[in-house]
Amino acid sequence: MSTTNENSASKYLNMDLLRFTTAGSVDDGKSTLIGRLLYDSKSIFDDQMEAIEESSKKKGDEYTNLALLTDGLSAEREQGITIDVAYRYFSTPNRKFIIADTPGHVQYTRNMVTGASTANLAVILVDARSGVIEQTCRHSFISSLLQIEHIVLCVNKMDLVDYSEKRFKEIREEFRSFSSKLDVPDIHYIPISALYGDNVVEKSDNMPWYGGSTLLYTLENVQVDSDYNHVDSRFPVQWVTRPQSKEYPDYRGYAGKVAGGVFKPGDEIIALPSGFTSTIKTVETYQKEEEEVFQPMSVTMTLEDDIDISRGDMIAKPDNQPSVGQDIDLMVCWLNKEPLKPNGKYAIKHTTKDARCIIKEVKYKVNINTLHRVEGDKEIGLNDIGRIQIRTTEPLFYDSYNRNRTTGSVILIDEYTNETVGAGMIVKRD
Known part of the structure; x- marks a missing residue:
């Protein structure tokens, strides 16, 4: 390998990495946005582009359907929706990226939790015609629950509201009102059209009133180093x-x-x-x-x-040790069609430690559209989020999730089927 190639490879390996997830309601344009990012940043191979153009022609689409770059399952292509989490990788001269394109349907909440669990940033799409809806609130709450510290609210399909500054500001204020209840310190607002590329990679001539950054510039420059816990060793x-x-x-x-x-x-x-x-x-x-x-x-x-x-x-470190205990409170997102069993026994995985646990108490369920606690209904089923208390067979060495996402997270596993049934975030006792 030449010195130039070695230097290029070394530079690439040492580049900063940003993991981000996309979320939004059905037809808000998540997959199209990612396709646009990949296309305009020249991160698509020629044969991929040729295949997508050919597929779009066969379907009679007026424009090349960039959503086909991420909707990889046949069911997704047939229904025009995102079902599974699609991971895509690309880079610019400034940063490497891993994108998790997650579903918008309520029944695929668990898929969003999976895709967002390791993300530094969440791109949440809103249809400019519909504004902030229940799915927007749900995806924002899950992002906050997973301690994603950066949200970019992309108001998409601005072309369908005549690139209206007034409409963008209405949606921005609506989301600000809701997000004040969330624990998200850094929120950006960008008006875009994923179909035409407005404010995705290049600044839009159709929205001269918008003085902020494009989506790609924001992704390249958002600072995430301070999001890691460099205090507790x-x-x-x-x-x-x-x-x-x-x-x-x-x-x-x-x-x-x-x-x-x-x-x-x-x-x-x-x-x-x-x-x-x-x-x-x-x-x-x-x-x-x-x-x-x-x-x-x-x-x-x-x-x-x-x-x-x-x-x-x-x-x-001797002077800064994690909490040690067997009775632990969790916010849990249930991932399995079989509901959580009160007093049920599950295998538990925490960092590199394997143990077993019993569900001691279901405290409440969360209405993830309103953020209200549901005290009366304690049955936690597929895609539900609730507060529970468990007791483990061995002590765990942990921190609260809002302090450390790694030492503050667990997964629950069905011992008979070996399926991962719950993703848990450790919380401090009330």
């Missing part, structure tokens, strides 16, 4: 590495993904649950020792002392 151990090679006969490393804080050689650490302490000897990425590592880097850590640490243990 957390390192769930995924694997103990023992190469047993002649070069490293006594090597013992602890591999995993940093879930919070900063670790560097010389730091004092404590291993949980044993409580043994030691000092970090090295922190290593692939064939390289680092001066410091932080979330979300995948690393191998070696210690000065040979102490007992296994998969599922947690490495932290």
Whole structure:
């Protein structure tokens, strides 16, 4: 490989990454918007474009149907809706992107939760003709619940309201009124037409009254580094590495993904649950020792002392340890057609630790359109969100979800079918 190619590859690998999700009601144009982003940023292969153009011609579409770039399932193409979560990858000279195109239907709420669970930002589409509707509120609430700190409200189909500044401002004020109830610190408002590309990648000549940024510029420049918790040092151990090679006969490393804080050689650490302490000897990425590592880097850590640490243990700092407990409160999104069973037993996965748990109490269900608690109805079924309390067979080392999305999340698994039935966010006790 030439030096130029090596430098290009190195630059690409070290580029900042933004994960974002799209959400909106049916026919709000999510898939078309993503197709427009990919097309206008020149991230589509020629053969892909040719296939889409051919498909659009066969259907008699007036314009090339860019939504076909993301609606990959045959059922999606037939019905013209998004069913599953479609992931797409593209990059610009400034940033790499992973897009999760999520469904708008109520019955696919679980798919949206899946796609949004790792996102830094949510792009929520609103039809300029309809304005803020129940699905808008639901998707915004879920984004807030999942601690997505950046929302871009795209008022789409501005071409169908004559690019009206008055209509855009009405929708913006309507959403501001609702979003004041949410825990989202950073909200942007952009009027767009995904079909024609207005304010998606290039500024629109049809809306000279809009002085803000395009969608792509916003995505390229939104700051997400501060969204990670660099205060509370957390390192769930995924694997103990023992190469047993002649070069490293006594090597013992602890591999995993940093879930919070900063670790560097010389730091004092404590291993949980044993409580043994030691000092970090090295922190290593692939064939390289680092001066410091932080979330979300995948690393191998070696210690000065040979102490007992296994998969599922947690490495932290002695003066800043996670909560430890077996009685835990969760906000849970139910993902399975079989409803949650009060007093039911489930397998639970938290970071790298596997255990079992029992549902001690269902406290309430949330009406995700109004944000009100439903005290009387405690049956949590498919796509419902509610507050529950569980008791685990082993102590978990955790933080609240609003402090750390990694150490504050769990999944519940049906022990008989091995299906993931619930996604839980740990909350502080009232």
